[in-house]
Amino acid sequence: MSQYTEFEPKNMIFKRLGPSGLRVPIFSLGGWLTLGGTVKGDPVKDILKAAFEAGINMFDTAEGYAAGQSEIEMGRVIKELKWRRTDLIITTKIFFGTRSGPNDKGLSRKHIVEGLNESLERLQLDYVDVVFAHRMDKTTPMEEIVRAFNHVIDQGKAFYWATSEWSAREIEEAHGIAARLGLIAPIAEQCQHNLFHRQRPEVEYSELYQKYNYGTTVFSALASGLLTGKYNNGIPSGSRFENHADFFKKTIDSLNVEEGQKKIAKVKALTEYAEKELGCSVTHLSLAWVAKQPQTGTVILGASRPEQVLDNLKALEVLPKLTPEVMKKIAEIVDTDPTPESTWGR
Amino acid sequence: MSQYTEFEPKNMIFKRLGPSGLRVPIFSLGGWLTLGGTVKGDPVKDILKAAFEAGINMFDTAEGYAAGQSEIEMGRVIKELKWRRTDLIITTKIFFGTRSGPNDKGLSRKHIVEGLNESLERLQLDYVDVVFAHRMDKTTPMEEIVRAFNHVIDQGKAFYWATSEWSAREIEEAHGIAARLGLIAPIAEQCQHNLFHRQRPEVEYSELYQKYNYGTTVFSALASGLLTGKYNNGIPSGSRFENHADFFKKTIDSLNVEEGQKKIAKVKALTEYAEKELGCSVTHLSLAWVAKQPQTGTVILGASRPEQVLDNLKALEVLPKLTPEVMKKIAEIVDTDPTPESTWGR
């Protein structure tokens, strides 16, 4: 088996993803916007190679990222770098098909099966490790959705299935149907989670963590960059907000109003705390804070250059510093503790 | 069987409650705060008698209302007025037991069974028509809750069970478990719904209406009286807010800040519209608006005097006036249309 490149986990931390037996690295790499989009060809290979060598063996993509190009670039690189399939965790997402036909979107059995087949073709793989429903499709009965994901698992095209941007009720419905029919339930939710976005991941989903040990694969852990401090003094040239001004318009606009200004003030305070008290950047503190949440399986990093990946991984060194006292202090600074569901007795 | 008082539905409208075959009057009478609480003895009888004679044959109570006194008063009156049991729809709620022992609250099998037994004893009845879980109890497994309500139904102590103030996820979980185990699912949610409180009943629950034909039994249709206009110029003497100043503190305080003042301005505008364009009071318009919602099974009225019940029922005359155009106009005036769940394809 010497034809393969060896994977060495280095100081990466691995956790089980949700209730499954699958071990995922606490930091992984995602293809959203960058890979196959703003970054193409050899630079993609450089980024993935750097990540892999730093202990990141999980790569997340979607049929809809850069209209399929993300999967194509990723598939090509995986092949060229001679990585062993067993060393890798590859995840993709089905919903936003690459074309505009009437059955090219959503979660019909037809699109789940055909969409994943085409994803695998682009990735040049026989299977992915986890296939996500990229959104909920309210026009398809949940039973059809649960059955279709089980079908592709039965056919060996994925090991697990998961959700993204589903409501707690929808995830609950999927679990109820899976339990009733003796089928496989989803194992994790790919959701936004960061110090400024906490209600849904920490409150709405909380019962799912407790009952099903539901996991998360987190995106936007830096609040689209806000938590790096780079927007503290406006939008710098070459930043994600500049490159995708239309996509992020709402967020960018919000920075100029009172609410946004308050957030920036908090980032500044957190920066001071991170640098002075913990000896780390606000970026690394913010990433480590998400990684520290019990249900977090992996924090998906985005990167346009290899160095970005390597820099982000310094968050691994911050993790041991997040004692209960430090976590409490962070909570006080950002003051974003979500309102728990009003309840009784617990 | 001439020993019974005849029930005559008059001009009352009856609807099926959720997916069940049970017919409930679109307006019913609730015991919260008043019956057994601020009102006792003969006046309770006067109120119930007036309601019954006006076509209201559904009475809602709870083990926790006035620490059991609501059920006691209601049970006594039902007996004294010689109403036929089959003519009545009696609903009670289990959760907030009348005493303070460790097992006197919540939804353990022990408390559901014991609590309902004690309710029936106070009501002097063999069964209620619908037994509600007055809140969700997160400390009891949902399977225990679903099984316990099925148990009391199997024992003939209730015909149906329902929920109150549960989240959509919780109701979904109960349905999933009931379907898996072949048990009876809850049929309706007793929730707050009025022109100022719409997000939960209209958005959070919307899929439950569509999938399960879930129904509602609505309380606070007048927003604790706000929609009667009586707080337009402060809190009048003898009002619910004055009588229960502690309980309503939060609401009362809110009236003095900007948000509350905006609401009062809307009530004033709605009052003008109701009186000038529809020839009715803002109270009757507000009640009819809730009754008009497709999933509403019944709007539970509260009353301290017989005349209040009779006055409220004038809302029945407003119902036929609620054309799509009028509903649209009301929506514009109050400007409280809730944000729908972001979704695709529907």
Added chain:
Amino acid sequence: MSQYTEFEPKNMIFKRLGPSGLRVPIFSLGGWLTLGGTVKGDPVKDILKAAFEAGINMFDTAEGYAAGQSEIEMGRVIKELKWRRTDLIITTKIFFGTRSGPNDKGLSRKHIVEGLNESLERLQLDYVDVVFAHRMDKTTPMEEIVRAFNHVIDQGKAFYWATSEWSAREIEEAHGIAARLGLIAPIAEQCQHNLFHRQRPEVEYSELYQKYNYGTTVFSALASGLLTGKYNNGIPSGSRFENHADFFKKTIDSLNVEEGQKKIAKVKALTEYAEKELGCSVTHLSLAWVAKQPQTGTVILGASRPEQVLDNLKALEVLPKLTPEVMKKIAEIVDTDPTPESTWGR
């Protein structure tokens, strides 16, 4: 146990009702229109007594027959005649409640339970042998209906449940739900069946007989008297058509048009065949013909006088004469063989 009147089956034939183990007499007595309606008091006792002594131990009634009076009269007579409960088969039907309240009709759980309780009270019995759904109620979910009939069976208030005037699809739905939930399915259909009404009982229900061994309890075996020949020359005084002219208006009117005249011609031809070839009346031949059908559990007779019952039972003597050849000849005379469902391969 000498306090009881002995039941002697005489020459009565007993058959299992549908798939059940219950033995019913091939002719039974029904209360529709007569008992408690046109006949009251002692004459009711005379009729039931004559029937019982002639081998008829099955009596059929309904909550809706004569607004409850049928059950009251029947219950009184059963008590007075000191019949042993185990000797009797008592059937009633729930749907058309005796009063006009919003929950006094249909098949809601509330009305099935309350309706049967009141029926048992009127009958002065602890249980009936079979409780029928007197009609289908499309406003109540089938699962609620199946569960409610199982509930009253579980409570010991009936041994079996059955249907009346349901479509094959509805009976199929009830069976599907009962099988899925592990509940008791209905065992028989109370339907109209006679030489002039054959499509539904012989074709629509045919698969139900084959798959579930579904049985029938037949009413109107004489086509409202048409097959007795008594309307051959107009409507005689004192006949059912005269007594209930409004109820039977449609049927009466039909006799005057071409279709009705054709039927009367057939009755005349059948009369000649019965008298000349089989030595029996057309009435007895028609009754025996229905009793001969494999799925017929019992043919429900109606009677205003004891002698009518005894006369009808002469059909028992015709039964052995109904050889395949005779059945073929009858089919030729009435020419009403129904069109089978178009199908393949059988």
Added chain:
Amino acid sequence: MSQYTEFEPKNMIFKRLGPSGLRVPIFSLGGWLTLGGTVKGDPVKDILKAAFEAGINMFDTAEGYAAGQSEIEMGRVIKELKWRRTDLIITTKIFFGTRSGPNDKGLSRKHIVEGLNESLERLQLDYVDVVFAHRMDKTTPMEEIVRAFNHVIDQGKAFYWATSEWSAREIEEAHGIAARLGLIAPIAEQCQHNLFHRQRPEVEYSELYQKYNYGTTVFSALASGLLTGKYNNGIPSGSRFENHADFFKKTIDSLNVEEGQKKIAKVKALTEYAEKELGCSVTHLSLAWVAKQPQTGTVILGASRPEQVLDNLKALEVLPKLTPEVMKKIAEIVDTDPTPESTWGR
């Protein structure tokens, strides 16, 4: 992926088929009698190409159409025209096998599996989107049928299964068994539906639409051409009735008797209304009327020439004109409103 012909939906309307997530065009193309039968070779390609370019991406065939030739021709054309599989919806039907062996017909597990395998071979496809049971087979237990269709779905040879010319009771039985065994239920019925054939699709199936959201794929929307007006003055040369005189004998004969003459008179009246009031042909009005029915997923068109398909699609322009008032007027002209099931309470 530029090797594929692009599909452009044009002004086609897409609807979900029954409860499924599959989007089908409101008009589709069927192979019955024509494709592979009266039309072979290049003309088949011309017809399919014209349809596809006009927005029709759904093609319906059956193993029994032209003894397999329909599937062979269709499969060849699909390949030659380089259509993307995901753009297409291909449906076939199993029952009437292409040969005469004892197991070449019906719905045994053997024939469902073997028949579909041979269909796929003829179509040169890995799977169809929907496989229909072309008739009910009463000689095979329903459980075997439901299991066999689930088996081919599990094997990836179809996404959905459906029925054709089944009774409501049979579809109900299939649903009951599927629910009990946790299997996939059929999603739609391929049935005849037109202004002269309404009882079964509108009444017999109505509960299935309500309970299961059952869909239809309609054939004979023009009543074998009667609703085009072309038989108003006898049978024209080259028409389907002339070409298939034996097959349509019963229909042709019916035109000469009173009932047929009445129908032709109605077609004439409808023609006048269509042309004068709506500015469209009776053909387009009749097609649009079927497409307008809520449960209709697709109306299957038949065509011998490309121009026929294109002409039929003018019905799309009529659809928006079918206001409630126009629908009411059409109902009055044809006077074929079916008798609803007698029922209570709805």
